[in-house]
Structure formats: structure tokens, C-alpha cells
Amino acid sequence: MAIRQDDNRPSRRFGLINLLLIGFGVLLLFSNFLPNPATQVPRVPYSLFIDQVNADNVKRAYITSDQIRYELDKPPAEGAPTVLATTPIFDMDLPQRLEQHGVEFAAAPPRKPSFFTTLLSWVVPPLIFIVVLQFFARRSGMGGAQGALSFTKSKAKVYVPDEESRVTFADVAGVDEAKTELTEIVDFLKTPERYAAIGARIPKGVLLVGPPGTGKTLLSKAVAGEAGVPFFIISGSEFVELFVGAGAARVRDLFEEAKKKAPCIIFIDELDAIGKSRAGSMGMMGGNDEREQTLNQLLTEMDGFAAKDKPVIVLAATNQPEVLDAALLRPGRFDRQVLVDRPDLSGRKTILEIYAKKVKLADGVDLDKIAQATSGFAGADLANLVNEAALLAARAMRTTVEQKDLNEAIERVVAGLEKKSRVLQPDEKKVVAYHEVGHAIVGHLMPGGSKVAKISIVPRGMAALGYTLQLPTEERFLNSKEDLEGQIATLLGGRSAEEIVFGEVTTGAANDLQRATDIAEQMVGTYGMSEILGPLAYDKQGGGRFLGGTNNPRRAVSDATAQAIDKEVRSLVDRAHDRALAILRHNRELMESISLRILDKEVIEGDELKDLLAASTLPAEAALSPAAVA
Numbered sequence: 001m002a003i004r005q006d007d008n009r010p011s012r013r014f015g016l017i018n019l020l021l022i023g024f025g026v027l028l029l030f031s032n033f034l035p036n037p038a039t040q041v042p043r044v045p046y047s048l049f050i051d052q053v054n055a056d057n058v059k060r061a062y063i064t065s066d067q068i069r070y071e072l073d074k075p076p077a078e079g080a081p082t083v084l085a086t087t088p089i090f091d092m093d094l095p096q097r098l099e100q101h102g103v104e105f106a107a108a109p110p111r112k113p114s115f116f117t118t119l120l121s122w123v124v125p126p127l128i129f130i131v132v133l134q135f136f137a138r139r140s141g142m143g144g145a146q147g148a149l150s151f152t153k154s155k156a157k158v159y160v161p162d163e164e165s166r167v168t169f170a171d172v173a174g175v176d177e178a179k180t181e182l183t184e185i186v187d188f189l190k191t192p193e194r195y196a197a198i199g200a201r202i203p204k205g206v207l208l209v210g211p212p213g214t215g216k217t218l219l220s221k222a223v224a225g226e227a228g229v230p231f232f233i234i235s236g237s238e239f240v241e242l243f244v245g246a247g248a249a250r251v252r253d254l255f256e257e258a259k260k261k262a263p264c265i266i267f268i269d270e271l272d273a274i275g276k277s278r279a280g281s282m283g284m285m286g287g288n289d290e291r292e293q294t295l296n297q298l299l300t301e302m303d304g305f306a307a308k309d310k311p312v313i314v315l316a317a318t319n320q321p322e323v324l325d326a327a328l329l330r331p332g333r334f335d336r337q338v339l340v341d342r343p344d345l346s347g348r349k350t351i352l353e354i355y356a357k358k359v360k361l362a363d364g365v366d367l368d369k370i371a372q373a374t375s376g377f378a379g380a381d382l383a384n385l386v387n388e389a390a391l392l393a394a395r396a397m398r399t400t401v402e403q404k405d406l407n408e409a410i411e412r413v414v415a416g417l418e419k420k421s422r423v424l425q426p427d428e429k430k431v432v433a434y435h436e437v438g439h440a441i442v443g444h445l446m447p448g449g450s451k452v453a454k455i456s457i458v459p460r461g462m463a464a465l466g467y468t469l470q471l472p473t474e475e476r477f478l479n480s481k482e483d484l485e486g487q488i489a490t491l492l493g494g495r496s497a498e499e500i501v502f503g504e505v506t507t508g509a510a511n512d513l514q515r516a517t518d519i520a521e522q523m524v525g526t527y528g529m530s531e532i533l534g535p536l537a538y539d540k541q542g543g544g545r546f547l548g549g550t551n552n553p554r555r556a557v558s559d560a561t562a563q564a565i566d567k568e569v570r571s572l573v574d575r576a577h578d579r580a581l582a583i584l585r586h587n588r589e590l591m592e593s594i595s596l597r598i599l600d601k602e603v604i605e606g607d608e609l610k611d612l613l614a615a616s617t618l619p620a621e622a623a624l625s626p627a628a629v630a
């Protein structure tokens, strides 16, 4: 308390000085405009004045630099004023003329600036400058007393969970897989000795991946709450600021603070703000020094701290895992990735139940119905939905929330979400289901370092109505030709499934085709993987960017080569398409059964998915070899 008051006093005095100064400034300004009572004298033209002097009618004159005030001998008319004023013109003969006509005249002494005004004009501008500086310094949250270096101080907020405000796993619903994984982290934090004793290395970083509003922040708070440890929270974008080096200094500072409070959790929201792939950013903008420094510092700190019995665990959240730098995902860093996705039907119901407890619900409200109608809603949307319903009920002067309030609230929330996500019609849902299962089956059977981890027909964002999630099982720097061909086939799996089941295709595959074509183009143009065209890079500077290069200019090539490239790209995609069709025809029954299942459940993941996909088989070798493809 005492310290805080000390801090405040100089700043309050400073405020007073400011006020006084501003007052002075205003006075100074106005003093020039204030009507001077002495000048309320009729003004006449200079020529009239000269005439009157010539006519010997002027008794005396008082000359200053900006006016001549004079008194007439006798007014031109009865009652007319005898004192008049005029504006002087530069006239060297005036004194002579006045003297000739016997006018008594005097001039004012030149106006010297008073000591006071001189002082003000020297002192006020610098003071104003200081005040402005102060203002900006305050606004950006730097304390005046702490000095200019304080901008490197970490801005992390610390929560020390107390009994009332504690968030626990019970407050989070619909993300059971994530909860299971995080329970382990809680255990690390609670009893680190047990792990240290056996020589196990406690994971340092856990990355929560998922769309906005699904409860990533909430989950990490719950981890802290369950373990009863302090929780540092900071957003990735807060590291990256004006000054190069400030972000890195902040990271250092944050870890310093955290180590003092260990065991504890550091939560970095929006990790993608600092963790963007370095290879990716290099191509277009020549890299971002500041971000890179910050990222390097983060990696260093994560490698550095290793107190076994006092763990500092870094949780981070992102909704764009694909842009993250590979170095972040290496062992010893964010080596655990936890998917926090939009909830499925039963998840939505549990979340609704949590929030329904916080409002007064009328008897007979059916939350199941609401859960069914809110496919695609994230946890935050559902929380919002219940609140909207309560607001509607209160506005209608009712004391409890009824079913119709909830229904109306859905419409409101959907209207708000409309631009972001969509609610699917039943027949659309069916197409999406087969499409995604197509991706999953082909993806499962293709070689390469990733496994199908989840299929979902819960709409996600504007573009994706459903999705199949493939998680890498190992960190990949290199992809073989076979891997890439597998990726193209997987991308075409969705469209192929639609062709087989419905005999026609929808617009839903547009993004898949885009990506498939990109890969094929890069195989030929960038990686030199075509046997016909040889190991030449036909694309310029495309090297580092994978799946990102949209505007790679082509090296100057002959028409014949250009045609050959196009043909080769085309045949790569065609071959992959045939492969996907062959695989799906071969696994037709499995595709049907998984699709029916997912239409029922909306999401299939984990062991269940693994078991289902394990039943898939590759068709006979002949159907797959390129030779069989005409």
C-alpha cells in the first residue's frame, strides 16, 4: 500500500503543473484577442487624417506601430467624436508634415517583450513536449518511475487459483479426449517427485489445437486449477511489438518469473503469432527478425529449464497448427499436441447442461433438442446461446427460461455465426459424410508419416463442411515421391467417394482439388520428381514453401516443355484419382458402414476410428500400379 502511494504522489503533482501550464497557455493566447477598451475609437481612412492635418484641424497625435490616435481641434459636425484613429502607412514625411501644421505628437516606445513572456516562450514548448511524451508513455502502460526499460517487462497476467474462482475440469465439457490427456499433466504438476524418482522426463510443452471458442483457454486454466498451481497467461501477439529484441526480452522475463513460482503453468495464447514457420515467412517478406528472435528465445528457454522437481509446463494454444515452425514441435518442446475440437452431439448436451445450471430453467425444457439443432457450435457459442435465452426470457418478464427462448436464441446465435460457419441440411450431411470417409479410407492406406486421427461432419468454418484430420506421427522434413502421391490420392478420396456413391460430384471438393494440383505441380516443377522431365526446377524460388506457393513464376521454358509439364501434372493427378477410386470401390462396404456411423455420431476419433479403419485393405497390386492405369 505504502509503496503505491509513494508512486502516485509525484504523478499527481505533475498533473497539477500540467493544469497550471495549460491555463497559462490559454491566457497567453487570448490576451492578443481581448478587445482593448482604449481602441474603441472611430477609425478613419489615412487620407482623411492627412487632409485634416493639412487643414490644421489636428491638435495632437499619438503614434504607435499599429495605429495613430489623434484629437481634432473642432469636430466636423456638432456632437461628432473629436478623438479618431487611423492605421499608419509607411510614411517618412509624416513627422515633418505634423510639425509644419503645428500638431503636438509623440510616439510610443518600442514594445519590449516582458521578462515573463520571454520565460514562457522558452519554457512552455519543451514542457508541452514532455507532457505529450508522458501521455504516450502512460498509454502504453509504462510507469513513469520505472524508466524506459520497462517495456521489456513481461505483460503476463498471473492467476493464483483460490477456492472460489478456481476453474476445474468439471467446468469444461465435450472435450473428453483433451481432458484425459491433460489429466496426466495435472499429475506431473502435483507429484513431480514421483516422475523424477523413476527418471522420467516430464513433458515441457503441450500444444492445444482447435478452432476459436472451443475452450482452449478454459482448459488450461482448469489444468492450473486442478493442480493448484499459479498460471501465467500471455498472448503470443503481446510478445511481438515495436522494438526488435523486446519480444525476446519478454520471453526471458516471463520464464524468470515463472521459475520463481514453480511448479506452475505458462499459457501462451495464439502461439502462431510468434511461432509461424520460418521457412514460410522467408519467401515473400524476407523474414521477420523480431518474430524470429522471440521464437528463438522461446525455444532456448524451453530447452533450458529443467528443474526436475519444480516443473514449469508451457501450454500453448493455436488455431492454425499448420503454420507453426517445425522446431516448436520437436521433442522437449511442444511435443504433445492435444486436439480441442468443436463438440459433438453428446458434448454439446453436456456443455448446455453446465450453462443451464447457471440460469433458471423452466420445467420440461429439452436440452437434447437444442443440442441436435446446434451442430457446429463451439463451447463459447453454446455459453452465449444460454445467456441469450436468459436475456430473452427476462425481457419478456418471465422468471424462467423456456424452450422457445432457447430456440429463438439459436436463431440469433446462428445469425451471428452465419458468416463464420454453417448448419447443414440432411442431404448435404450425407454427401459430406461419404466425402470425409473417402478421405479417411484412402488416407489410412497411403504411406507417409501421418495417421487419420479424426473424421468429423461438424461444420467448421466457411470452407470446410466436414473434415478428416491427419496428424503427423513423426516430424517430417522430407517427403518421398510416394508420400506425395499418397497425399494427392488422399485429397482426391473425398471426390472419388462422391463419384462412386452418388454418381456425381459437388462443389465441396474444390479446396481438395486445389491442394492436390498444387502438390502435383510442385512435384514436377519444384522437386524434380518427374521421370520424363528430369531433376530440373521449373519453378523459381518455390523451394522452401510447401503448399504455400501460389504465385511461383515459372522459369523461362520452351512451349514444348510447358506442355510437357502440364501433361505430367495432369497425369499425376489422374493416376492418384484412379488409385483413390480403386481403393474406395474395393472397400465399398466399409465406406458404407463408417458413413452410416458418422451420420449418427457426427464425429469418430481415437481407438474407435482406428479399429474401423483397420478393416480396410488395399486392392490387388495390379489395380494400383501405374501400368494398369490407361
Ligand code: ADP
Binding pocket: 171, 172, 173, 174, 175, 211, 212, 213, 214, 215, 216, 217, 218, 219, 317, 351, 354, 378, 379, 380, 381, 383
Ligand atoms: P478458446 O481459448 O478455445 O478460444 P475459450 O476457452 O476462451 O476458447 O472459451 C471461451 C468461453 O466459452 C469459455 O470461457 C467458456 O465460458 C465457454 N466454453 C468454451 N468451450 C467450452 C467447453 N468445452 N465447456 C464449457 N465451456 C466452454
Ligand code: MG
Binding pocket: 213, 216, 217, 269, 317
Ligand atoms: Mg482463447
Ligand code: ZN
Binding pocket: 435, 439, 491, 494, 495, 508, 509, 512
Ligand atoms: Zn474434402
